[in-house]
Amino acid sequence: MTYQWFTIYNSTLFLKGLNVRDTYCGTIRKEDVDKTVTLAGWVFRRRDHGGLIFADLRDVTGLVQIVFSPEISKEAHERAGDIRSEYVLKVTGKVLRRPDETENPNLPTGQIEVYVSSFEVLNTCKVLPFQLDDEEINEATRLRYRYLDMRRPDMQKIFIERSKAYAVTRDYLLSKGFYEFETPLLTKSTPEGARDFVVPSRLNTGMFYALPQSPQLFKQLLMMSGFERYFQIARCFRDEDLRADRQPEFTQIDIEMSFVGREDVMSVNEGLIIALYEALKGKKPPEVPFPRMTFAEAMEKYGSDKPDLRFDLTITDLTSIFLKTEFGVFKKTIESGGLVKAIVLKGKTLSRKDLDVSVDMAKELGAGGLIWMRKDAEGLQSPIVKFLSDEEKSQMISLLGVEAGDVIFIMSDKPGRVSDLMGRFRLYIGEKYDLIDKSLDKFLWIIDFPLLEYSEEEKRYVARHHPFTSPKEKLVGFDGNYDAILANAYDLVFNGVELGGGSIRNHRTEDQAEMFRLLNIKDEEASDKFGFLLEALEMGAPPHGGIAFGFDRILMMFLGLSSIRDVIAFPKTQKGSCLLTGAPSRVAPRQLTELKIRTMTD
RNA sequence: GGGGUCGUAGUUAAGCCUGGUUAUAACGCCGGCCUGUCACGCCGGAGGCCGCGAGUUCAAUUCUCGUCGACCCCGCCA
Known part of the structure; x- marks a missing residue:
């Protein structure tokens, strides 16, 4: 093409x-x-x-x-x-x-x-604030003079690639029978999910629009309109704290399809990602179709819902070995329902100082502690080895397959927490000991997510994806085990970074009502917040589902960049300000008067 | 909300730990020379609120606290 x-x-x-x-x-x-x-x-x-x-x-x-x-x-x-x-x-x-x-x-x-x-x-041209051929310019200076920054050939290349990616996306989706839409930017605030950016309405004193976190509800409504295949290269807004891969406004490739199941959505969109990969990297992805992994397996083996498969280093559960241990730390954790998990670092020589640094790092990640063990000709060496029985030691050696020179790192904590900590520690070790083969590209679909997850903050179960996600199987005879319900949802992961995700939605009112019941959202509340959607579901809503990809993030990853700001023409800083225009700024008092808004000072 | 790194000519950095002479270098800029360079070269020159504010001190770029800004991470966020 x-x-x-x-x-x-x-x-x-x-x-x-x-x-x-x-x-x-x-x-x-x-x-x-x-x-x-x-x-x-x-x-x-x-x-x-x-x-x-x-x-x-x-x-x-x-x-x-x-x-x-x-x-x-x-x-x-x-x-x-x-x-x-x-x-x-x-x-x-x-x-x-x-x-x-x-x-x-x-x-x-x-x-x-x-x-x-x-x-x-x-x-003519004044003397520039920085030299265009200078490699390392402070990012603040680059952003202040972004138009000059983007005059540099390397930056031009990025934005020409970005333009190409728009074209590939449209070309591919139009060829698959999708129709392109635009949906409102001034819309209704939705309480679930991220914090909304809010826009005051002059015509309706005291009322506010919200900028969309995504076109989620509109794209579902378009399915109810009967267009069957929708896409939009959509700007989305989320008022949350920023990261190297997060901006307050960003672009999604937003997709929705009718009369489809999970496999249809995944295969069509795998095609889109392959087309983008080929266009931007000039080669075919290494493994097609993309491999898949269940959420449960990802958490168990990699301690993450977006595992980086460019290096092996999987996590092993040692809990069964220590059920009757005399070692206090493990004993206490296991008795209170916790788990003991380990990773084995092979073929690297670690000094005592390296090990101490690892312990510090684990604590920095939030772990209560980290136990290390070194295998040598004599057996396992570790400050805690004297607390372990011969039986436990030999079982560990055989289960983990450790050989002389290997180092075992062990953590123990509550199940979810130890997985998460181990997952992040795994990434640290992978980076630190150069285990990640940066020449590899690893795509991975994660499937079978839990439908719900418990929010410590809100003291209730919330939708893991969003509240319109359908369960994998109909909720017949629900026994009260919220954690066991699987969602008809899927994420696409690339080298340990989430590129996008989606789900098959509830298309029948009673299924959606059931979901709200699980979320403990009352009828009135549901109808106040999403009444228009619930109403639409009652008027011949087809089965439908979709996905959304982070367009900026795809570009960042496929172009091998480490900051999302590098693929956005005029990005914002970590505090959400634009160094070029000076936004956000105060507005004239008259503007506030018109809106009948008074600002508070603390 | 929390943790960390950073802030010095236009730019990128050194100096700061261990307070004290004219704050150093490279690139850029200005002037001069140069017909084969391509990061041109050579000679000369200008350029500093050492982020801002307070404190300690005889004395602060240097130490302390605060503040503003940039970046990275946790929380948060698909």
């Missing part, structure tokens, strides 16, 4: 008379020798040799060396002395083969150069 965006570089697309130039800098090759070209772009670097002046002229396609020589034009050469970095020029000149020994193999245009016969300064 070829895409149109490449053809922008094809000169046949120029509109005669409207363009200042007739050729793009980065496209000139030795085949163009002897042509007279008119270029337009920015002066990237200038090398003034007195008698001869070289400059690199850059436009969106790349750069080409231009030469000002008094032998071609005395006037141009003289005026060229005043040219400075980032001046905007229109130059006309002849393409010539570079002399022997002066070709630059590092440049696509390195075999030729353009001898300038005349030029025009379209605009």
Whole structure:
């Protein structure tokens, strides 16, 4: 499949008379020798040799060396002395083969150069706050002058790739019979899930819109309208604290389908992700179809619902070995329903200091402690080994398959907590001891999530995905074990990062009512918050389900970047401010008066 | 809400632990020289509220506290 965006570089697309130039800098090759070209772009670097002046002229396609020589034009050469970095020029000149020994193999245009016969300064440029070819500039400075930051070729490449990704997404989904929609940005606040950004309504004093956390309810309504396949490249807003991979506004590829089950949604969307992967990475994904793992297995073996499979290092449950232990820590934990879990680090030599650092790290992660054991020719060495029976030691050695030189790390805590801690400790060890093969790319579907999870904060069960997710099997004869109900939900994980997730929804009123009952949401409350959806379910709602992918996150991962800000044109800082525009800011008192809003100070 | 790292010429950093001379370097900038450079080179020069505020001290870029800002993480968030 070829895409149109490449053809922008094809000169046949120029509109005669409207363009200042007739050729793009980065496209000139030795085949163009002897042509007279008119270029337009920015002066990237200038090398003034007195008698001869070289400059690199850059436009969106790349750069080409231009030469000002008094032998071609005395006037141009003289005026060229005043040219400075980032001046905007229109130059006309002849393409010539570079002399022997002066070709630059590092440049696509390195075999030729353009001898300038005349030029025009379209605009001058102040001295920039940072050099465009400087690799390491403080991110705050880059964000303050984001338009300059994005003038850098590396950044341009990212946003050209981003544009390509939009096109691939639309192309793929349209070819699969999806229709593209837009849904409101000014909508109703939904109390479940993340904190809403809120927008006051002038026409309705004291009332507020919310910006959507996702188009969830609208896309379900579109299924009820009968469009059957919906997608949107949708902006979403969540007023929560930020991270390297989280922004307050971000873009999702939002998808919903009717008359489908889990497998349909997963296979269509696996196709989309493969198309994006191929377009951005220029190669096929290593394993197709993507492997799958249940949530239970992921938590058990990797201590995470988004395991990074680029390294092995799985977690082993040792609880059964220590059921009758005399070792106080394990004994107490197990008696109160906790578990003992271990990972084994093989083939690395750890000093006593390394081990101490590991213990500190575990505590930093929030663990009560970390026990290490080293296997040598004599047996297991550890500060706690004297508390363990020979039986326990030999069982551990055989269950974990440890050999001389290996180190066992053990934690014990409440079941959910020890899994989570071990999962994060596993990532730390993987990173620290270089176990992660960064050349690998590992996709993984996680399926069979629990429908509900207990919220310590709210002291009740809440929907793990969202309250419209259907259970995997109909809730017949529910026995009160909330944790055991599985959801018809799925997440796509890539190298330990969640790219997206979705579910098959409840499409019958009674199933949705049952869900609200489980969540302990009363009828009135449900109808107040989601009444319009419940009503729609009663009017011939088809079975439906969907998924949403974090578009920015996909780009970040597939382009090998470590910050989501690098793939967003004008991102916000960790405190949600825009260093370029100065948002958020105070507004004029009149604006607040119109809205009948008074601000409080503490 | 909590933990951590950082803030010094336009930029990127050193100096700070161990307080005291003119605050150092590279790149950039300005001037001069240079016809084969491509991170051009050579010579010369300018450029600092050491984030901000308080405290300790004879003396603070340096120590202490606060504050503002940037980044990373936990909580939070799909």
